[in-house]
Amino acid sequence: MSDGKRVLLIEDEPNIIEAVRFILSRDGWRVSTHADGADAVDAVRARAPDLVILDVMLPDRSGYDILADLRADESMRELPVLVLTARGQQKDRDLALRLGATEFMVKPFSNQALLEAVRLIAAPSTEAPQ
């Protein structure tokens, strides 16, 4: 279980937001969402989540740009970021990982796989104190 860790979901599709929120909430994550690309970096900084799930095709701003900004910020360099996108080609995966994505998943996803990925990348910070 997640011990109430906070996930910030940056996504603009209402139905996908609802599905991800349901899946993660049921697993004990505290899920907050942000639908706009333009001020997404500010939102991350303000909410300081334990994990970010980031869509690429957002209104106004690309998810890749947001990721690059996050990694450029010292305080968020280690923040686990899961890039979740409908653009599933190898070059998209390569680009995401090069920009510093912790994990890359393609839509549509299996709920179980999403849950496991989220658990995995959030693990270091949850297990280190143990």
Added chain:
Amino acid sequence: MPLNLVVVSAIAYVALLFAVAFWAEGAARRGRARWLRGPLIYTLSLSIYCTAWTFYGAVGTAARTGLEFVTIYLGPTLVMVGWWALLRKIVRIGQVQRITSIADMISSRYGKSTALGGLVTAMAVVGTAPYIALQLQSVTLSFAALAGPAQASLNDTALIVAIGLAVFTILFGTRNLDVNERHNGIVTAIALEAVVKLVALMAVGAFVVWGIAGGPSQTFELIEAAPIATWELQPGRWLGLTMLSAAAFLCLPRMFQVMVVENSDERHLATASWAFPSYLFALSLFVVPIAAVGLQVMPAGSNPDLFVLTIPLAQEQDALAMLAFLGGFSSATSMVIVACIALATMMSNHVIVPLWLAMREQGATVSGDVRHVVIGARRASIVGLLALGYVYYRFTGGGAFLASIGLISFCGVAQILPALLGGIFWRGATRAGAGAGLILGFAVWTWTLFLPSFGGGVAVSAATMAEGPMGFDWLRPHALFGISGLDPLLHAFFWSMSLNTLAFIAGSLLSKATAIERVQGAAMVNVFRFGSGARGWTPATVEAEDLLMMAQRILGGREAQRLFRAEAVAQGKRGFLPDVTPDFLTHLERQLAGSVGAATAHAMVGQITGGLVVSVEELMRVADETAQIMEYSARLEAQSEELSRTAAQLREANEKLTALSIQKDAFLSQISHELRTPMTSIRSFSEILRDGGDMTPEQRSRFSGVIHDEAQRLTRLLDDLLDLGVLENGQVSLRLETVPLSGIIDRSLSASGAVTRMAVARDPAREQVFIETDPDRLSQVFINLIGNAVKYCQAPDPRLDIRVRHAGAGLDIDFVDNGAGIPRESQDVIFEKFARVGDPDAAGGAGLGLAICREIVHRLGGTISYLPGQDGAAFRVHVPLRQNLSAGLAAQ
């Protein structure tokens, strides 16, 4: 005197002429005896002006009309002395333009007109026939006088003389074809005859003065006593005859032949200008004494035309009589020979060859071919001319006075004068003017002088002579326009020349010269501005090296040297430079022609071999060839341009394909995103439902609803994709109907559900217009636009204006909402597939809707555009009121 002696003497004399002509021709060909082409021979050759008419007729004229005969000498003398510049100009033009005859001169001046050349030739032939008849008559009469009239029929004698002259002329006048139409042999023979004429006449004169009269003073007494001294001079007739002889001197074909064509150096004219008048003076010196003494000593009624012959006979001076006979014979034969050569050249060049070429199917001919035709034509012409002369002689019965026949001829050829003088002094003279003048002048001459000359009732009936044709008395041959009482000759000369000149000037002023006429006019009028006159050239002076250099430039070094070496070997010479023989020049010219065209090759070889001045005609041909070459190279250039254009098009097409491929990638990537997004929700929620777990019934129902909606969205997307594909391929078929616009808008508003969600402002009056369109498709466009307004207009009180107005042959239908509108930078791309507003990686685009709208509107022959600067988002649909097939097709 025995007939045989006369015949043998005549034949021996002709044989001598043959020998002289033959020798002179050979000497000229070998470049020896240069004096043969000097001013002396030139001057003597001009004496063909003095024919048998002068030889015998001058005395006759003196006996009948006193000093009137002097006019015949005065005209040429005045021209030679006083108008020397004119002769020099004509000779220069003849050299520069390589003129071959008076007909060629007129034809060349007036734009190489075949018609004019033919006309002048015809006039010359008609004008010369009486003159030839005159020579036949004089020879016949002199023959009869010498041998006694009983010995032979006059007509038979004339026929034999005509045949003999034809043979001699053919033998020496048509032996070879020279470009310059020069005949050294004939000219030399004629010079000899000129000497014989002069010597004979002076011998008879001397005999008359010192042998009969007993010295000059007694002779003068005799002259005083004779009626010659009492004849009154008629100033009008004198002036007219002087002008007539001057005109004839310039226009007679045979004079043109010896003066211009046979001239090898125009400086000879300077000598001739004083020497020829001197010759004329010497020839006329004893005319009056012979006439006066003849009238005194000969029995009354004897023909004064034959005094030169009959006085020595009467005095039993047989040798002198023989000399006089040979002098007259010389006068007659030299005139006939030269006239026949000149006319044969004219007939072959301006009548027969043009006709022959026109009758042949293909214009291009082998030169050897033409050569045979030309020589044949000349021989036939000579025979024809002498036959014509003989016929004229038979018709006129041989009874007319020698002098009067000569004057008729003079007047006929004088008709050429206005066209000749106008042509070389007046650049404005035109072909039409020359033709009009020649025809009119010639017609008047024929009517007033030539036809009446056959005698009463032969060609023109006595009634016509007296009353005019068909009662038109102003057309009486001897009293044109009612002016009667004039001497018939002067009457004809005055009217023919006046009308001729008038028609020439009027015709020239009224017509327009062609390009070649203007060029030729300028070249002839300004002949002295263009360099010095051409001198004769001999192939021997040509440097083979110059030819080789030229040939190398055209054929290339190796080919040219091979050609020259082969020729040198063939000539048996060492080295590679052959002798420049005419054959080699011809061969070389043919080789060059293969590269640069025949005219150019001829001009080039001509330039190098020297002296050959390129004629305008050749220049035109050169220009033609050049134009063809340029056209060919222009074609090549065009082809190469075409190729590079094609290459550019290929490059462009390739770029387009590359761009299309990139677009296709982007499109596929976009589709994959658009499809994956609903599928993501479907999969996720279906897994949630499948895995079960704690869910409220509301949640369960809501998740099923999402799955349902997203499945619908997927279907719509696929429908749109297919729709767009069909539209873009042009496979859609329109179902055209004529319906009111309002109905389509009503339907679209209700289908999009706009009315319940926003205020809609319409213009019902203007919507009441019928349009021919596919209502379903147009409605699909409207639904899309209204739907966008419903979806995206974020204003607190959303509002949509639908405005309609006529624009050209169609309607503008605007959809304007009061939302935020579309950012300027996105306005250009919103009609593209999956165009999204803002960042290319950002989602939330208009999808395929507007792309489909654009395709539909194009199919309907209209346009769709975004209207910037409105309150909110604003789209304009323009559709035609009537469909027409071509507009629909053009839209594809």
